[in-house]
Amino acid sequence: MRQIKTLEPSTEAVVDEMLLQERKSCHKKIVVLDDDPTGVQTVHNVSVYTRWDKESMRQAFEEEQNLFYILTNSRALTRQQTIKVHTEIAAAVDEAAKEKNADYFFISRSDSTLRGHYPLETEILKECYERNTGNTIDGEIFCPFFKEGGRFTIENVHYVKTGEELIPANETEFAKDSTFGYVSGSMPEYIEEKTKGQYRAGEVTCISLEDIRDLSFDKIEAQISGVCDFNKIILNAADYIDLKIFCIALFRAMEKGKNYMFRTAASFVKIIGNIEDKPLLKRREMLTKESSQGGVIIAGSHTEKTTRQLKALKKLCNIEFIELDVGLVRQKKLFQKEIDRCLRAEEEYIKKGKTVCCYTARTEISASTGSKEDELKLAVKISDAVQSLIGRLEVTPAFIVAKGGITSSDVGTKALGVKKARVLGQIKPGVPVWQIGDESKFPGIPYVIFPGNVGEEEMLKEVVEMLE
Numbered sequence: 345m346r347q348i349k350t351l352e353p354s355t356e357a358v359v360d361e362m363l364l365q366e367r368k369s370c371h372k373k374i375v376v377l378d379d380d381p382t383g384v385q386t387v388h389n390v391s392v393y394t395r396w397d398k399e400s401m402r403q404a405f406e407e408e409q410n411l412f413y414i415l416t417n418s419r420a421l422t423r424q425q426t427i428k429v430h431t432e433i434a435a436a437v438d439e440a441a442k443e444k445n446a447d448y449f450f451i452s453r454s455d456s457t458l459r460g461h462y463p464l465e466t467e468i469l470k471e472c473y474e475r476n477t478g479n480t481i482d483g484e485i486f487c488p489f490f491k492e493g494g495r496f497t498i499e500n501v502h503y504v505k506t507g508e509e510l511i512p513a514n515e516t517e518f519a520k521d522s523t524f525g526y527v528s529g530s531m532p533e534y535i536e537e538k539t540k541g542q543y544r545a546g547e548v549t550c551i552s553l554e555d556i557r558d559l560s561f562d563k564i565e566a567q568i569s570g571v572c573d574f575n576k577i578i579l580n581a582a583d584y585i586d587l588k589i590f591c592i593a594l595f596r597a598m599e600k601g602k603n604y605m606f607r608t609a610a611s612f613v614k615i616i617g618n619i620e621d622k623p624l625l626k627r628r629e630m631l632t633k634e635s636s637q638g639g640v641i642i643a644g645s646h647t648e649k650t651t652r653q654l655k656a657l658k659k660l661c662n663i664e665f666i667e668l669d670v671g672l673v674r675q676k677k678l679f680q681k682e683i684d685r686c687l688r689a690e691e692e693y694i695k696k697g698k699t700v701c702c703y704t705a706r707t708e709i710s711a712s713t714g715s716k717e718d719e720l721k722l723a724v725k726i727s728d729a730v731q732s733l734i735g736r737l738e739v740t741p742a743f744i745v746a747k748g749g750i751t752s753s754d755v756g757t758k759a760l761g762v763k764k765a766r767v768l769g770q771i772k773p774g775v776p777v778w779q780i781g782d783e784s785k786f787p788g789i790p791y792v793i794f795p796g797n798v799g800e801e802e803m804l805k806e807v808v809e810m811l812e
Contacts, residue, residue, distance in 0.1 A: 345498060346499070347376055347501060348498070348508060348553055348557065348582055349414070349467055349553075349554070349557040349558070350557075351557060351585060354483075355559075356585055356588075356648075359559075359585060359588050359589055360588065360590070363372075363588050363591055363595075363615075364591050364594040364705070365591050366591070366592050366596060366599075367591075367595060367618055369595055369596075369598075369599040370599070371447065371450040372446075372447040372449050373405060373410060373411070373412075373441065373446050373447070373449075374410055374448070374449065374451060374613075374616065374617055375404075375411070375412065375414065375437050375448050375449070375450050375451070376411060376412070376413045376414070376450075376451045376453050377413075377414050377416050377430070377433060377436060377450060377451070377452050377465070377469070378413050378415050378416060378453045378454065379391070379416055379417065379419045379452075379454050379460050379461070379465070380415075380416040380417060380419050380420075380455075380749030380750060380752065380753045381415055381417075381457070381749070381752045381753050381756055381776075381778070381793045382610075382749050382752065382774075382776070382793055382795040382798070383413065383453040383454075383608045383609075383610050383613070383775045383812070384413060384610070384767045384793070385492060385493075385770060385774045385775065385779075385793075385795065385798070386490075386492065386610040386611055386613065386614040386619065386678070386770075386774075387408070387610075387613060387614055387619045387767055387776075388619065388622045388767050388768060388769040388770075389619065389716055389766070389767065389769075389790050390409055390411060390412060390413065390617075390619070390766075390767050391404065391407060391412045391413065391765070391766060391767075392412075392413040392414075392764065392767060392778070393412065393413065393414050393415065393763070393764050394414075394415045394756065394757045394762055394763055394764070394765075395763050395764075396414055396433045396436040396437070397431060397436070398436065398439065398440070398489055400763070400764065401436045401437055401439070401440035402443065402444075403764075404439045404440065405441060405443070405444045405446055405651035406444070410617060411613070411620065413453075413618040414433055415753060415756070415757065416429050416433065417750070417753040417754070417757065418430070418460070418461055418465060419454075419455070419459070419461070419524070419750060419786070420454075420663060420720070420723065420724055420727060420750040420753065420754070421461075421507075421720075422717055422720060422721070423461065423464060423717070426461045426464055426465060426468075427464070427468055430465055430468040430469055430472070430507075431468060431472060434450075434469055434472030434473060434476065434625040435466070435472065435476070437450075438472075438473075438476035438477065442519070447647055447711060447727075448481075449473075449603070449604070449605075449606075450469045450473065450606070451608055451612070451613060451616075452465050452466050452605070452606065452607045453608060453609070453610060453613060453696075454607060454608075454609070455488075455518075455524075455609070455749070455797070456489075456490035456493050456495040456496065456609035456610070456797070457488075457504060457513055457516065457518035457519075457797055458488055458502065458513055458518070458519070458524075458526060458534060459518060459521050459523075459524035459525075460524055461524075462538050462607060463539050465607075466484055466605050466607050469605060470484075470574060470605050471644075473605075476533075478549060479603055480603060480606060481574060481603045481605050482571055482572050482573075482574070482602050482603055482604060483511065483568065483571035483572065483574060483575050483576065483577050483602075483604055483605075484574055484575070484576050484577065484604065484605045484606070484607060485568070485577045485579060485594075485604050485605070485606050485607070485608070486488065486535070486576055486577065486578050486579065486607050486608070486609065487579040487606070487607075487608040487609065487611075487612045488502050488513075488531075488533065488609045488613050488686075489579070489581035489582075489586070489587065489609060489611050489612065490609040490610055490774070491583065491584060491611055491776035492610075492611070492770075492773035492798070493609075493773075493774045493795070493797065493798045494587050495513075495609060496510065496581065496582045497531060497579065497580045497581055497582075498510075498553060498580060498582055499552075499553075499580065500530045500531050500532060500550050500578060500580065501529060501530050501531070502531055502534075503810065504516050504518070507564050512529055514526060514527055514528055514529050514534075515529075517647060517648055518647070521719050522710060522716070522719040523716045523719050523723070524709075524716075526538065529791060530544035530689065530768050531548070531550075531578045532544070532548040532550065532576075532578060532809075533544070533545045535548055535576050535578075536692045540561045543575060543576050543732065547575060547576075548575070548576045548577070548578055549568070549570075549575065549576065549577045549578070550577075550578045551564055551567060551568070551570050551577065551578065551579050551580060551581065551590060552580055553580045553581070553582060553586065556580070556581075556586045556589045556590060557586075557589075559589060559595070561589070561592055561593045562593075564590060565593040565594075565596050565597050568593065568594065568602070569597045569600070569602055574605070577604075579612075581611075581663070584611065584614075584615065587601055587611060587612055587615040587616075588615055591615055591616055593695050594616075599643065604661055607801070610774075612671055616718050619750075621643060622769050623769075624769070624770055624771060624772065624773070625768060625769045625770060625771050627810055627811065629768065629769075630743070630768065630771070630777055630790035630792075630811070631742070631743065631790060631811065632788065633788065635740070635741075635742035635789075636697055637689070637694050637695065637697060637739060637740060637741055638693055638694045638696070638697050638698040638699040638700060638741060638742060638812070639694075639699040639700075639742040639743040639744065639745070639808075639811055640690065640694065640699070640700055640701075640729060640733075640734065640737075640741045640743070640744050640745070641657070641663075641699070641700070641701040641702070641703075641743050641744075641745040641747065641761070641804075641808060642701075642702050642703075642733060642734060642744070642745070642746045642747065642751060642755060643701065643702070643703035643704065643729075643747035643748065643751070644703075644704055644726065644727055644730040644746075644747065644748040644750065644751030645747050645748030645749070645751060645786050645795075645796025645797075646704065646706060646708045646796075647748075647796045647797055649796065649797055649798075649799070649805075650747055650748065650796050652801045653747075653799060653801055653802075653803060653804035653805070654701070654703055654706075654804070655801075656801045656802050656804065656805045657701060657804050657805045657808060659805060660805060660808065660809065660812075661725035662698065662699065662812065663698075663699050663700070663701055664689075664693045664698050664699070664700045664701070665700070665701050665703065666686050666689050666690060666700060666701070666702045666703070667703060667704075667705055668682060668683070668686050668702060668703065668704050668705065668729065668730065668733070669682050669706050670704045670705050670726045670729070671705060671707070671709060672711055673709060673722065673725055673726055673730070679729065683729050683732060685735055686702055686733060687732070687733055687737070689735070690702055690733060691737065691738065691739050694737075694739050694741050695739055699742075699808065699812060702730070702733050703747075704726065704730060709722060709726065710722075723750065724750075726750055727750045727754045728754065728758070730751055730755075731751070731754035731755045731758050731759040732759065734759035734760065735755075735758060735760075735785070735787075736760030740786050740789070741786070741789065742789065742811070743789055743790045743791075743811045744760075744786070744789065744791050744792065744794065745792040745794055745804075745807060745808065745811070746791070746792070746793055746797040747794045747796060747804065748795070749795060749796060752793040752794070752795075753798075755791075756778065756780075756793075759785065760779045760784045760785045760786065760791065761781060761783060761784050761785050762778070762781060762783070762784045762791075763781060763783050763784075764781050764783075765778040765779060765780050765781065765791075766778070766779040767779075768790075771807055771810065771811075772799065772803055772806065772807055774795065774798040774799070775792065775793070775794050775795070775798060775799065775803070775807065776792075776793050777790050777791065777792050777793070778791040778793060779788075790811070794807065
């Protein structure tokens, strides 16, 4: 790996000013479709809608903020469900935009370790956008960079930072995902693999770090402006400055009439949406009222990272642990008894002022049919059981921490009944906190969304210590 050129602070200040000026040319609303709630892990003071009915979308377009999120939870949906949801959202967004005489574009925010319904989601959005607006989308920009989670794209290879080592994403546990796995080592090859050869690796446009750090704005603009027929653009990035430099060229291309679809991780949204940095949240900002009850940690993620974090959490002597035996998932009556057992124990601990951690057995359960759809359906059954440990609670916990993308979505939408949330900020880098509305099951308590693939071993423990 070649040495990456560094930029002086004075240069970065100039880039910030240039970006500020270029951004003024873009008056489009940014609509971020998020396949699980973890995508707000870089932003604050923005709205997340879990419904896309007419009134919700009208309200979203009336907001002063230039972007809003719609939670699709599509990583927990089948292919057909994903098509239905994205088609409905595209229609609802377009109707609200026309009422307000507003322009807009979509960002499909997904996993920084490259899992999800790709290319399905952006293909559906492209087709709907072009049909609804009459505009043509020239290309698709792919940016999985996510600094807070240690995800970097360098020389067209996407890396996951583990300790002090950068591991190619295709060599991590995430690439072995039973539903959304992949084998390709470079981003162009990943595109070819996922599109089944429709877009060849050799035809993908790659924006290099060398051109970015050389401030080659004209060259980058020419590269992305030359893309047509929905071909793909890979953005290499090792720091936020790389996104800023790219977005200067991007806004220039968009001002001249070019249209793009975006498939990105969370960091790109922060830069294109002009979200300023904010310090990590303090306890008093999240817990606005003291409670004698205990809190709840719900862990559905089965990644090795989550397993290590749970092990570290057990160092805290004031936390009670309840394991849900998901191995019973195929035995309906026995599984229901197991859920009831966990719920009773959970409520007793909370009433006594003890914080409790409910977690699934660490062994991943497989459908053993070879079908990715069957694997997804099985995961949904387990997630439904996990979220019910919040949805059926009859006592109000002091706080809720949900570990895992599908888990946090189901807890937020199904268990808590959130229709609209406000992102307060982050309790740790990459770990967002929702302020949930009065319509929810437990209004006023902090809801911490902890991605399954984020954080070092001690981070979950540190989050709970702060809330305790």
